[in-house]
Amino acid sequence: MSQPQREAVESLVEDLVAIETENPPGNERVCAEYIADWFANREIEAELVEEPYADRPQVGVKVGGGDPTLVLNGHIDVVPAGDRSQWATDPYEPTVVDDSLYGRGSVDMKTGVAIGMLATAQLADEIEAGERDGSVVFHAAIGEETAEPGTKTLLDRGYAGDYGVVLEPTSMRTGTSEKGLAWYKVRVNGDPSHASRPDQGTNAIRNAQPVLEALDEYDATVREREDDLVGQAYSTVTMIEAGTKENVVPEEAVITIDRRFLPAESIEEIDAEIEDVLETVSAAHDIETTWERTRTYESASIETESHLAAVFRKHSKKVAGTSTSDWGISASTDVRNFVNDHGIEAITWGPGDLTQAHTYDEHVSLPAAVDGLEALLGAARELLEET
Incomplete structure (x- = not known):
C-alpha cells in the first residue's frame, strides 16, 4: 500500500x-x-x-x-x-x-x-x-x-x-x-456482631467458604465442555467482597463469577446450573444465598x-x-x-x-x-x- x-x-x-x-x-x-x-x-x-x-x-x-x-x-x-x-x-x-x-x-x-x-x-x-x-x-x-x-x-x-x-x-x-460471557453476583448472608463477640454473630466469610468450594467444582465440570473453534468453557470467581470495618463480623459476602460459555450453551441453561449449585450448597451447609446475573454477552x-x-x-x-x-x-x-x-x-x-x-x-x-x-x-x- x-x-x-x-x-x-x-x-x-x-x-x-x-x-x-x-x-x-x-x-x-x-x-x-x-x-x-x-x-x-x-x-x-x-x-x-x-x-x-x-x-x-x-x-x-x-x-x-x-x-x-x-x-x-x-x-x-x-x-x-x-x-x-x-x-x-x-x-x-x-x-x-x-x-x-x-x-x-x-x-x-x-x-x-x-x-x-x-x-x-x-x-x-x-x-x-x-x-x-x-x-x-x-x-x-x-x-x-x-x-x-x-x-x-x-x-x-x-x-x-x-x-x-x-x-x-x-x-x-x-x-x-465467539464465546458468550455472563457475570453473576452471589450474595452469601451472615449475621453481624462486634468482633470482640464473634460467636454472637455468623460470619458471612465463613459461610462463603463452602460456596467457593462448590463454585470451584462447578468450574471443573464446565471446563470439560469444548468447542472446536472457541475452545473451553470457564466459570471463574473473579471477586469477593465482604466486611464494613475491621472490628465487625461481616453480614454479607459478595462473590463475582465470570462465566465464559460456548455457542452450544444457552443462558437459560447456565442460570439453572448456577441456581442448582447454590441450592445444593445452601441446603448442605444451612446457609442463605441469593444470586443475580448482572451482564450478558450472548455467544x-x-x-x-x-x-x-x-x-x-x-x-x-x-x-x-x-x-x-x-x-x-x-x-x-x-x-x-x-x-x-x-x-x-x-x-x-x-x-x-x-x-x-x-x-x-x-x-x-x-x-x-x-x-x-x-x-x-x-x-x-x-x-x-x-x-
Missing part, C-alpha cells in the same frame, strides 16, 4: 487514541463528534445518534443505495487506562516506536474504527463515481466494553445490511464463532463456510498470508447483535493482536493496520460487485 495510505492510517489512529473515551463512565461524545465531522469534511452525511443515551451519541453512516449492503462496525469506548505509572508513555498521547503505535484503545479498537472510516470514505467515492455497486454502512458504537446496546440500537435504527464485519483485533483471522456463530467468511479469508491471505483455517474468537464482541438480533451474516475480523487489549502499554502494529485496510477494501469491493 502507498505511503499516503500509511500516513492516513497512522494519523487517524493517533487522532482517535488521543481522545479519551473510557467506559466506565462512558466518555464517547467528543470522539463521536470528531468522527461525524471527519465524514462531513468529506461530504459524507453522518448522523449523531442520541440513542440509547442522549449524552453519549454514536455515529451512523450510510453511503450508496444499491444491494448488497456491507456494515462495518467498531466501538469507540475503551477500558480505563488504570495506573498511569505502569505505562511507559501517556496512554492518551499516542507514541510510535518501531512501527507500533502505543496508547489506550490503539488495538481495542480504534485501529479497527480508523480503517472502517477510511474504507467507507474510499468506497463512497467509488460508489459516487459509478465504479462500485452496493452500499456501505459504518458504525461508531458506544458501550461495547460494558455490554450496552450501542450496536443493537444502530441496527434497530436502520443502519443494517446484508453482511456485517465487527472490526475487532483478530490478527486478520476470520472469526465465525454467536454462523456457518464456517459462509460466503462472507470465505471472501475475507481470501483477501487476508492475499495481503498478509493469514491462515484460512476455520477459527473462532474466545472473547465476546458486538457480532452477537448482528447474528442473534438481526439475522445478519457477520464475522469478527480486523488487524491487531487481541492479547494487547486492556493491557498496559497497549499497542498496534502500523504495518498490520495498513494491511488490514488493504484487505478490507479488497474484500468489500468483491462483496459489493455482487447483485
Whole structure:
C-alpha cells in the first residue's frame, strides 16, 4: 500500500487514541463528534445518534443505495487506562516506536474504527463515481466494553445490511464463532456482631467458604465442555467482597463469577446450573444465598463456510498470508447483535493482536493496520460487485 495510505492510517489512529473515551463512565461524545465531522469534511452525511443515551451519541453512516449492503462496525469506548505509572508513555498521547503505535484503545479498537472510516470514505467515492455497486454502512458504537446496546440500537435504527464485519483485533483471522460471557453476583448472608463477640454473630466469610468450594467444582465440570473453534468453557470467581470495618463480623459476602460459555450453551441453561449449585450448597451447609446475573454477552456463530467468511479469508491471505483455517474468537464482541438480533451474516475480523487489549502499554502494529485496510477494501469491493 502507498505511503499516503500509511500516513492516513497512522494519523487517524493517533487522532482517535488521543481522545479519551473510557467506559466506565462512558466518555464517547467528543470522539463521536470528531468522527461525524471527519465524514462531513468529506461530504459524507453522518448522523449523531442520541440513542440509547442522549449524552453519549454514536455515529451512523450510510453511503450508496444499491444491494448488497456491507456494515462495518467498531466501538469507540475503551477500558480505563488504570495506573498511569505502569505505562511507559501517556496512554492518551499516542507514541510510535518501531512501527507500533502505543496508547489506550490503539488495538481495542480504534485501529479497527480508523480503517472502517477510511474504507467507507474510499468506497463512497467509488460508489459516487459509478465504479462500485452496493452500499456501505459504518458504525461508531458506544458501550461495547460494558455490554450496552450501542450496536443493537444502530441496527434497530436502520443502519443494517446484508453482511456485517465487527472490526475487532483478530490478527486478520476470520472469526465465525465467539464465546458468550455472563457475570453473576452471589450474595452469601451472615449475621453481624462486634468482633470482640464473634460467636454472637455468623460470619458471612465463613459461610462463603463452602460456596467457593462448590463454585470451584462447578468450574471443573464446565471446563470439560469444548468447542472446536472457541475452545473451553470457564466459570471463574473473579471477586469477593465482604466486611464494613475491621472490628465487625461481616453480614454479607459478595462473590463475582465470570462465566465464559460456548455457542452450544444457552443462558437459560447456565442460570439453572448456577441456581442448582447454590441450592445444593445452601441446603448442605444451612446457609442463605441469593444470586443475580448482572451482564450478558450472548455467544454467536454462523456457518464456517459462509460466503462472507470465505471472501475475507481470501483477501487476508492475499495481503498478509493469514491462515484460512476455520477459527473462532474466545472473547465476546458486538457480532452477537448482528447474528442473534438481526439475522445478519457477520464475522469478527480486523488487524491487531487481541492479547494487547486492556493491557498496559497497549499497542498496534502500523504495518498490520495498513494491511488490514488493504484487505478490507479488497474484500468489500468483491462483496459489493455482487447483485
